[in-house]
Amino acid sequence: MFNDFKVTGGRPVYIQLKEYLKRMITNGHLLVHQKLPSTRELSFLLSISRNTVLTAYADLEQEGYIYAIKGKGNFVSQVETSKAPTIELNWSDKINDQTFLANELDLMKKGVNWNKETIFFTSIAPDENLFDVDNFKRAFINRMSIEGNAILNYGYAKGYKPLIDYLLHYMEIKGVDITNKAILITNGFTEGLDIVLSSLKKNNGRIICENPTHHSALKLFQLHGFEIHGIKMDDDGVHVKHLEQSLAEREYDFAYLIPSYHNPTGIVTSSEKRMELMDLFSKFNLPIIEDGFNEELRYSGSHLAPLISFAGLGNNVIYISSFSKILFPGLRVGWVLADKDLIYYLESVKRARTIHTSTLDQAVLYQYLQEGYFEKYLKKAKSVYKKKYEIAVQYCKLYIPFKRMTGDGGLHLFIELEETIDSRKLLEKCYQKGTVFSPGDVFYTDGSGKNTFRLGFSRLKEKEIIQGIKIIGDELKNMMEAKK
Amino acid sequence: MFNDFKVTGGRPVYIQLKEYLKRMITNGHLLVHQKLPSTRELSFLLSISRNTVLTAYADLEQEGYIYAIKGKGNFVSQVETSKAPTIELNWSDKINDQTFLANELDLMKKGVNWNKETIFFTSIAPDENLFDVDNFKRAFINRMSIEGNAILNYGYAKGYKPLIDYLLHYMEIKGVDITNKAILITNGFTEGLDIVLSSLKKNNGRIICENPTHHSALKLFQLHGFEIHGIKMDDDGVHVKHLEQSLAEREYDFAYLIPSYHNPTGIVTSSEKRMELMDLFSKFNLPIIEDGFNEELRYSGSHLAPLISFAGLGNNVIYISSFSKILFPGLRVGWVLADKDLIYYLESVKRARTIHTSTLDQAVLYQYLQEGYFEKYLKKAKSVYKKKYEIAVQYCKLYIPFKRMTGDGGLHLFIELEETIDSRKLLEKCYQKGTVFSPGDVFYTDGSGKNTFRLGFSRLKEKEIIQGIKIIGDELKNMMEAKK
Known part of the structure; x- marks a missing residue:
């Protein structure tokens, strides 16, 4: 007994000893009221310091695993180890259809062997060798020194205020009229889209989008039970005549578009076509979900404003984006920029589901952006x-x-x-x-x-x-x- | 013109200048083909270095906002600033009932004025003054030096492998038989519960739980359309006779229990009652969602194993927990420990919704746990x-x-x-x-x-x-x- 205890590197030894003894107790290898070796004996037996054993025993006593009798030693406490009758449920019988569909559409499960x-x-995904980890560390250290305790505690469902303000300004510079608009921070683009889809009423249950389109979006549309109507793409964006014809033929709940770097085709919707599209959607009074995918990664050419900037004071565009395809996707931060009234409701859905997005992620990202590291990194990338x-x-x-x-x-x-x-x-x-x-x-x-x-x-x-x-x-x- | 440009602290000046000029261009204050001041003039006018102006102009040219003509200077490019006809949608007309309910049940919106x-x-929430920010920083620096680039890139939907392994071991020490069980990492407890509720079939749409119970759980049950049946609580846990009677009278899809520190009553379910409950649920073949809320915060008394440990090799308990009420809730990390087959499906729902939980959060938390800082902190807390x-x-x-x-x-x-x-x-x-x-x-x-x-x-x-x-x-x- 005790000779199978092996110290491994990296963790305090007293914790390893505690865990080893707890496991012996909970799995019944040490019996209730059994006497434990003295601290001196155990320290000798395991070739570890006596202090280590003392600390472990003290903790175990405090946590109720053992008890001490003065002058007699340490003994195993009564710890419940009995089991209820074993129940074997067949979980696949209890899974709903939507979840089976999520599994079926899960491309990651179908990946080839590495x-x-x-x-x-x-x-x-971005090339992680490009990440400027040093500046990221700097941003972390700087933010932590400003408000380390606060960012480790609960934050707000809408998001981390300095980041929200930064992003509003960031979008304003792109030409967006932010009057009467607000931002909700989400766990990346995907949660943003999922929350929007979960919150909107289905009037006819139909979505119109580019064909092909982003797989994760397509998956979410299907999981939310939408009927999807795709419009083929020209080299400067979606085929407008087809789009107009479809809009005239049937009603849609909304349009989903990726104008900036369309995924998967890589097509950039031209400035003229953006204007044309926005005119068309205005005509049909249709809400648009704009996917800001990779807007930052233009290598050349003129500035292209996002669709939401063409809307001006209008509120029919819900813009969802993240920096994840360029910068640190391991941080799950995206944002929804939309009408204030809409964001007000989305905030409650966000809170009900995930309380809020990691404040650590948001605060470090904010600091990284604020200090201008992003601009530098973007040039290199x-x-x-x-x-x-x-x-x-x-x-x-x-x-x-x-x-x-x-x-x-x-x-x-x-x-x-x-x-x-x-x-x-x-x-x-x-x-x-x-x-x-x-x-x-x-x-x-x-x-x-x-x-x-x-x-x-x-x-x-x-x-x-x-x-x-x-x-x-x-x-x-x-x-x-x-x-x- | 240009005299309203004000340099603020903390950000590189060339970025501030760029943003200022971009805004002038996108909002039409600088007109297309208008000549910009020479770098020398602007540097003098704004009292900033000429290099700063040069960098800003070079970036603006690269990003397509301005163009240079050799020997003549810099000019404003054609940037789309026209607007589509303004559309004013009434978003509250487009919000579904579930979302109105989420808003209605959102206690944070009803808080009193601060x-x-x-x-x-x-x-x-935990007292943030207790957080050992220094050890947290250490954990961050250590993890970043081991694999900084990797943890900033995409991770896996199931979670960060070292953290999953750590938590499996952690639960095993609490007496859980982890054979045929697996862990899914989620954005805190709340996302874990939401994913479970979204994935299970509704056979009768009824949940049985303690009365009162955790408000966020109650909210999610309502949002998922469940009928909730609460059982009153004795001082050592739920009233077993009432529970048995209810289980005999009607069928339920599952039970939800918070045995460790019941929220809101603070009642700890006794060891004997845990056994009794598990026997009862086995008898009725009922799945249980166990909320591990604050299991770590016992101040005294004997060790109490979670319900899932009583299940032994059985698979009828879905255990969901996080450290958020003790440690760093600003990091959104929780976990679902359950049958392997079930976790396999939940993984796809997690991926469809939020891709994965912040790897930064997971990796730093892992390092913090692994280095034994948590044990130390817990004693102090x-x-x-x-x-x-x-x-x-x-x-x-x-x-x-x-x-x-x-x-x-x-x-x-x-x-x-x-x-x-x-x-x-x-x-x-x-x-x-x-x-x-x-x-x-x-x-x-x-x-x-x-x-x-x-x-x-x-x-x-x-x-x-x-x-x-x-x-x-x-x-x-x-x-x-x-x-x-």
Whole structure:
């Protein structure tokens, strides 16, 4: 007995001893009223200091696991270890349909097995090697020294005030009229969208959006039981004529659009089209959910204002965004910018569900933004991603016989192949050769897009981008050859 | 022009200048193709360095706000500032009933006006002055130096692996058989409960729980449309006979219990009663949601195992907890410990809604726990709270003519008055005298409890506790006197 106690590095030894003894007691290996070795004995037996044993025993007594009798020693207390009759429920019988659907639509569960050598074009997360961890640490230390205790205690459901004010100002500079608008901070874009979808009345239960579109949004629309109507995309944004026709034919609860860097196509909606779209939505009196995805990652070209800035004093746009595709997605911070009245209600839904977003995340992010680290980082990130982007474009043109390629910057390209090519079959072949990408069908609202795929290059080295694209090109050519 | 530019402290000046100019451009105060002052002129005009102006102009050009003509200077680019026809939607028309209910049940929106002098017995948040911010900083720095880049990038929906393993071990030491169980990390207890409620099928739509019970849970049950059946509480836990009778009369989807420090009553369910309850639930084959609320805050007495430990290898208990009432609630970290199959499905719901919980929060919390800081902090916190608890008990007995007082430790007491006394009326009187508490009716499942209130003392100074209790007692005595 006691000889299976092993000290491991990194944790105080008295805690390890306590935990070891607690476990012996709760699993019944030490019996009630059994005498424990004296502190001297145990310290000798385990080759640890007597003080360590003393502290552990004192804590165990305080926590009610053992009791001491003066002059006699320490004994195991009465600790309930008996068990109720074992119940084996079949939980899959108790899961509702929505949850089965969430599981079915969960792409992460369908990921291929990880292999060190594999080239992953599946990710559009930022390259963590770019993070300026030192400035992040600085921001943390600075914020903590200002109000460390306060940010570790409960905050407000709406969010951390300095961050809200910063973001309002940030959006105002983008041209947004913030009169009568407010911000709700959420756990990233996704929670923002989920809260909005949970809060709005379903009048007809229909959503109109770009086709293809962001998979997480598509998943949430389905989980909320919406009928989704997708409009095909031109190279400068959604096809306006089709959109107008659809709006005229049927009513929709709202439109969902990703004008800035459309995911998955990488298309940037032009300034003229933004104006046209906003005119159209005004005409149909339609609320718009604008996904600010990667607005910050433009590599060149003129300033493009978000749709919500075209709304002026109007309140029909709900703008949802985060910095997660550029900056620290491990921090879960996003924001909903919308009409004050709407935010007032969303705040209660947020509070009911998650109380508030991590104040630590919000406060450190605020400090990082405020000190200007973000501006500096963004410049570096843009120059690195721009290079990767240019290489990806160059080699796709060189190696991949595509029908259409889109992606006006950002962290990914979208490829459309001849209609006879099934990109999942291509993926299988490429996987054998150590390269994977995201088959495009998961982004489509109507089950189409089987001949498309998305290439995310953000986390790959330039060498890997070239090598991976060559593999895809070669396998594609083989498939096309075989079809002849 | 330009003379309203004011430099404020804390932010790099070139960023302030950029933002100032962007705003001038997007709001139309600088017109398209208008020439900007030369860098020399502007630097003189604003009394800032020429380098600052150069950097700002270079950035603005890169971002497409201005363009340079060699030898001629810098000019304002074409930036879309036109607006679509203004749409004024009435958002309250578009909000669904659930959201109105969330707003209605949102106690935070009904809080009294804050006043520096007021003694607030409403909070049961930890006292932030107790936080050992230095060790928290240490934990942050240590974790960042180990894997700073990685924890700032995307993590997993299930949670941060080292924290999950730590918590599994932590629960095992409490006597839980973790074979076939798994953990999902959530944004605090509240998200854990919300995800569970969202995922389970409603067979009969009924929940059985203690009466009164935790307000946030009650709110979520209502928002999910459950019918709530509350069972009154004895001083050692829920009234078992009533519970058994109710279980025999009707079917329930599950039971919700807070055995460790019941909120709001502060009652600790005895070991014998835990066993009895688990036997009963086994007999009725009922799933249990166990709220681990404040399990760590026992001031004395024997070890009490959570209900899930009584289940042994059985899988009918879903245990949800967090450290938020003791440690750093500003970090939103909680966990659901349950059957592996169930967690597998909950993971997809978590991913669909919030991707994952802040990895920064999880990683720093893990390091803080792992290094033994939590053990140390808990000892300090317990001794401080114990003292406050004892003072509160002593002075309630001295000043308040209650019918029943419960609270076996923890951070609050619960008081039941003579049935003729309306605690909201008492609150009004006390508010005039600068003292507020939580009226008890909000915790009741059946609209009763009008003669009860909760006294949270965690954040108050000892002097304030005594003073506040005296005020409540005096006002109560006046009310009782007036009724004679």
